[in-house]
Amino acid sequence: MYDNFFRKITTINYIIYARLSKEEQGKSKEDQSRSIKNQIIMCKNYIEEEKKLYQDCHFIEVAILKDDGISGTTFDREDFQKLVSLIEQKKANMVITKDLSRLGRDHIQTDDYIEKWFPEHNVRYVSIMENIDTYVDSVSNEIAPIINWSNENFARQTSKKIKRTFKNYRDTGKWTGGEPPLGYQIDERNKYHLVIEPKGKEIVERIFKLALENNSLDKIAKILTDDKVPIPSLMKKSKRKIITETWSSQTIKNILKNEIYTGNMVQGKTTRLNHKSKKIIYLPKEQWSITKNTHEAIIDQETFNNVQLIFKSNKNKTIKSYDYLLKGIIKCHECKHLIGIQHYKNRSKNYTICSFYRKHGNKKSGCTAHRFAYDEIESLVLKSIKNNCLKYVDKTNMLNILKKQDYAFEQENNLRKKVDKCHKEIEILNKELDDIYEDKLKGIISIEQFQRIIKSKQKDLEYEQNQLKRYYYDLEKILKVQSEDQNVNKIVNDFLTISKPNKLLIVKLIDKISLSENGTINIYYKIKPPR
Ligand SMILES: [Zn+2]
Incomplete structure (x- = not known):
């Protein structure tokens, strides 16, 4: 309960x-x-x-x-x-x-x-x-307008039924959230389904592309504003008052973090106790309702993941005009704070510095400067990564990987079939529940019969929904393993073939680099060694 x-x-x-x-x-x-x-x-x-x-x-x-x-x-x-x-x-x-x-x-x-x-x-x-x-x-706030007109008892019962149905729609990935996000519109033939809105799609794609090129949120906002790209609320012809036509970095951030663009339905991030209560509750991510592949994707999963990776590595840094390949990735071995890079206009070299030391000095921070020529560190790091990548390629037996992929592919197919079957069952049960409510409203069945049938149908529904969740979980696991091998190979190859590695490749390969007082560099990889 x-x-x-x-x-x-x-x-x-x-x-x-x-x-x-x-x-x-x-x-x-x-x-x-x-x-x-x-x-x-x-x-x-x-x-x-x-x-x-x-x-x-x-x-x-x-x-x-x-x-x-x-x-x-x-x-x-x-x-x-x-x-x-x-x-x-x-x-x-x-x-x-x-x-x-x-x-x-x-x-x-x-x-x-x-x-x-x-x-x-x-x-x-x-x-x-x-x-x-x-x-x-008390399920969620989306139903509020429906409750408002339901003053009479009959309408009230109807609203309850609708409300419950809404919850089920959400669990099976149907759109219930009103105005869709930029790039999507509600399907004219099916109001629970989202379809692409071409003009918005272009903007969303552009924003993701700019982010991949490692532009900051502010910079992306500025580029769009300068280009007089209409802001989302203008595009939607929303009734909301338009205060500014300037893109904000928050809007950009919301778009870049919205998983809906990968074709997955993410709903129920917030809830209200009900329509009379003003308190909005932000639910933890585990409680969001996420359904995979419910509509056409605008951004492929890989691009989306890459952007999230860049987000993470940029979190701690201040926006400056100089961007170094390893910025935001090097940590102080002694105090665990970020190692910053100091740029001097009148000097030819840039130097690393412990940000904690820089801020508080030796006395208060207890740390030391960690001052080394940045370019030397960068080339040492790249050389070390390259060596490891070469080792990886050597050890990897391509044939084994291909065999494993075949097996996983078969498992994936089986699971997809099961998922389809589950979706159909749920649809049928939902329809049956609706019919029973109708029967009750018309007085065809007694309250006792009604309650009995509802209880058993709801149990069935719950069972199917749990099954579905399990299948999706398994599917996700398989897809993850499947893509892991492929991905690692691709990243390693990219790194070895590219003439000058970019930041994206680095954050894909490297979790962090630690730099200690005596100049020792430790590189922590994200990828596992070949199996
Ligand atoms: Zn330090």
């Missing part, structure tokens, strides 16, 4: 809350107590069912609370206040009532509790009769 942040939680501290409704207040004391008793039994039964459903969870009854309902229009009831205080003390994370009217008669305030207060306190609220479950409901 997951709470609203989609974290896995294993201990469910639940409160059962019962209350007499307006009609019951006129009845005899005996009837009243029977009503309360029945409500509690129903809630307890529900919990028993939950226990079966979530066997890895631990259910703890925190309290059974009951109010007589005389003060039902306000939330000033004694036991209700106890409930509030227990939740505020974080002693409970689930509240269950027989029906919604038990919570309160004031609809606005009741809604507020369900849609805002409970979710914000990470409390799952369940109302058995109306089939309300805030755990199922």
Whole structure:
């Protein structure tokens, strides 16, 4: 079971809350107590069912609370206040009532509790009769416009169904995010699918090309601005107010880091508890929903990875007009800080210097200058890399690599078939779920039947989705191994054939270089030695 942040939680501290409704207040004391008793039994039964459903969870009854309902229009009831205080003390994370009217008669305030207060306190609220479950409901903010028009009960049920479907769409990689990113537009024939928007595509390609040539974000932004390339919000004819027509480095960065350009659907980076809550939550990467190959790629995976590599190596450096091949890669062996390169206009040589020493001096940093002629270091490093590359080529038995590739290719094909089958199953299950909701709305099936069928279908769906995830995981592993051998060969060959190595090749080969006080250079490679 997951709470609203989609974290896995294993201990469910639940409160059962019962209350007499307006009609019951006129009845005899005996009837009243029977009503309360029945409500509690129903809630307890529900919990028993939950226990079966979530066997890895631990259910703890925190309290059974009951109010007589005389003060039902306000939330000033004694036991209700106890409930509030227990939740505020974080002693409970689930509240269950027989029906919604038990919570309160004031609809606005009741809604507020369900849609805002409970979710914000990470409390799952369940109302058995109306089939309300805030755990199922509070999925994401994309659905907000749909909820807003759903004031009536019927519409409300429909919206829940749509919301759930949305979540499934997202899991199977359908576009649900509104305005697509630069370079894409929504497919006219299928609103969940993205297609290329040619003008934007050109700009995106240009940005990636400029980044590969090791231009800084600022520089790319400047080039585009100077060329009067329209900024994304102008391209999209967005209703947003256009403040500036200058490209910002942040916009460039967002584009360069967006995996969507490789044909993978990345969604769900942020969430809101629900539409009434303003709090935006940034989810960790493991919780993003990423589906591979859902639309045409603009940037191939290799280019994308290369740009991310350059990003990483440039992270620590300040933008200056001189760029050295090994800038940002050399680290101080003694203090582990970056080794900078000092350029003197009036001198012919450039020198390395420990950046920590430069900033704080010997006394405060405890480090020394690490001052060496940069050009000499560079040529020593390149010579050493070259020797290692030659050794690599010598040892590599090409025939073995080809054999391995054949086997991996077969495995890959099998997995792809399985993935296709899974996608089809999921589509069918989704359609079946939709039909059942229809049947329920039309009153063809009873609530009990409905709940039973839904539970079993959802289990099937969950199973298929887990399978899919596993297949994708395996597939990724195979593709990685497959491309690793090819890649290393290519990089090594490139390095040996190219006359002057560029920064990209260096960051592909080298993790870091350490330079010590006495001038010893250690090179840490990214690639593994030949197997
Ligand atoms: Zn140092």
